[in-house]
Amino acid sequence: MAPKVSGGRSEETDPRPRVVVVGGGFGGLAAARALARSPVRLTVVDRCNHHLFQPLLYQVATAGLSPADIAAPIRHILSRQANATVLLDSVTAVDTRRREVVLGDRRIPYDYLVLATGARHHYFGHEWERAAPGLKTIEDATEIRARVLLAFERAENAADAAARERLLNIVIVGGGPTGVEMAGALAELAKRALADDFRNIDPRAARIVLLEAGPRILAAFPEQLSAYAARALARLGVDVRTGASVEEVDAEGVVAAGRRIPTQTVIWAAGVRASPAGAWLGAATDEHGRVEVAGDLGVAGIPNVFVIGDAARLHDADGRPLPGVAAVAAQQGAHAGRHIDALVRGRPPPGPFRYRDVGNWATIGRSSAVVDFGPVRLTGLLAWLLWGAAHIFLLIGFRNKIAVMLEWLWSYLTFKRGMRLITGHRE
């Protein structure tokens, strides 16, 4: 079968400029969609076949949702966008001189390039990844789910009280939104969903420890909301320790602020580092590996290349760097797409990117969340309902919206978690 030729033009004579978007996350998808009606040949490259709704990934890790509930194939999302081709492949370099994206032994030319490659967790130079996995991919989430559930299984089988105690300690490093959400969800898992299923241990005796190096959790939120979150976590039985910088992580436990916590289950939510977009471009990066971008999201000295989302560093009007959240990535993706569309059509490009703040959100547990809209601050049930509605609205695909809504309803009514599977080939 000969390859289909999009739009009836052959590859060689197609006069439309080529746009390559690397990454199918919030930023890359928004860029692709903003180019839906542009006279361009668009290629979206990702090494995963699916877009992942990362804000709910912690619920996969805590057995509340299935991976497929928060993921959708990128090529399916873009299947009706006639100018878009999706490639499952890994970018290994960018040749800015020849304007080509390098995928191993293969190259794709570009006229415009959008790098939306995100970030991975980062251990500040330590070798802690094996002992303390982070939460960025579906594989990360099912691995953490398996470790947490296995800890309870091993405690049930354990011969002595010291081993049981060590196995029932779960430590989360990092008191940002991900750490807070993980801690709350793990506490509810242990105290409610698992409570009646064991004979030799009481899962309610599990100790969930949240370590934060700074003086308070949710440092990006107003102090009043941080304090609310700390109280709400304490009510769930979470042991919140601030000013507790992690000094060591090994197979036997964690040392923080000079004290050792014996545990075999550590979850890393403390730091991320941008993907190697900066290295590909040979561009200036900040200490988190993010590429310094201009107001048009372009990179100084490298024409027609835009970097967005967690891979980019840009300041807001007040000089503060924009946070690494989905809303920034999505808005920047749309902006980069509109910018390229204008260039292609010979129209004036939009002005510099400005982030429309959609607030800071974090959920703690059942009927408990914090939302910071600047002047308006919400906590408790109202914040939680708003958080839920917003996340259902933002999920991609009708099926996933319905599936997540029904899972939440079922969990709310029964206190159960439906996805308590230990999977993956284990030693």
Added chain:
Amino acid sequence: MAPKVSGGRSEETDPRPRVVVVGGGFGGLAAARALARSPVRLTVVDRCNHHLFQPLLYQVATAGLSPADIAAPIRHILSRQANATVLLDSVTAVDTRRREVVLGDRRIPYDYLVLATGARHHYFGHEWERAAPGLKTIEDATEIRARVLLAFERAENAADAAARERLLNIVIVGGGPTGVEMAGALAELAKRALADDFRNIDPRAARIVLLEAGPRILAAFPEQLSAYAARALARLGVDVRTGASVEEVDAEGVVAAGRRIPTQTVIWAAGVRASPAGAWLGAATDEHGRVEVAGDLGVAGIPNVFVIGDAARLHDADGRPLPGVAAVAAQQGAHAGRHIDALVRGRPPPGPFRYRDVGNWATIGRSSAVVDFGPVRLTGLLAWLLWGAAHIFLLIGFRNKIAVMLEWLWSYLTFKRGMRLITGHRE
């Protein structure tokens, strides 16, 4: 925290006999449930934490269902059964002299033992497992799902027509119910769910080949139903080849009946071999590794040990061996449980096991199935609706029943598959 002691008795003085059930599949669970009111200390051991509804596993492999939709934690299923303890562990041997089950360096004593350890796929001495995975566990299913979806992705990226053709060939070895169901579901995946999502290939051009060594598919069914199934598969575009014994499987393809089919995606549904229960007991086994059991499901010369389900070989009244299906395992498990209950209470045990035939079932695709109740034979829409209703009814757990029903409804209305994820760390 000291271990809880069930029923207020301490371990040493508890006079109740110990029953150990190895395996949490259909057989093991039925045995455990039949002992719910028995004055015994029951331990269920499985190396997985979940019971798996294997009859629908092919739908996980073909992106129609999520793993958690057809699995539930064994300890949650048995959480209200006060006399039951569930252990996640691997049995390595059985010491029939000392009446102990060996779990690595640990031993559990038993007064009565039920081995419900099932079967794994079997390659008749060939080294074909890497190239042709079978379908027994969740990991098997997500691996097959990844391979099938990756084949389409690689075809989309392929440089030449020969590579594309090889990648778009999918071969299923074995024309029993699993092979037929996989072939039908893969054809529908390629021709419907994936149809519009690619640019360089047409997924409808994929060739699904079903190889059967014998003269007809569904050999356990009446000829009329085999013929119906073959016609229904042909209508879906499946290339059904009977009398096609597989001679070679390698990374480049399959050789069957002297002809090579170039492919990188082979699925094994041709043979199973019983788990090592026979070796553990030192008991007589048949050519499939199944332990020969008596009418009470006991093993000659080994008192108080029962073997059930796919691990056992028993003949029906007509001298034919009972098939390796869920219904046989479940009925045998219940029988073994009742038998042990009678022995424990000093009552007369039930008569020898008799299988109540619940029919032979296989679904082919949308609105198409075959059901053989002996005198009554059904095909088409009626058989398909009956098949669906029966499987929903048999699924364990309210959540899973509702989830599967909704997924089926959504797929029926949209022709889509919601679980098109490529996961697992790949090279």
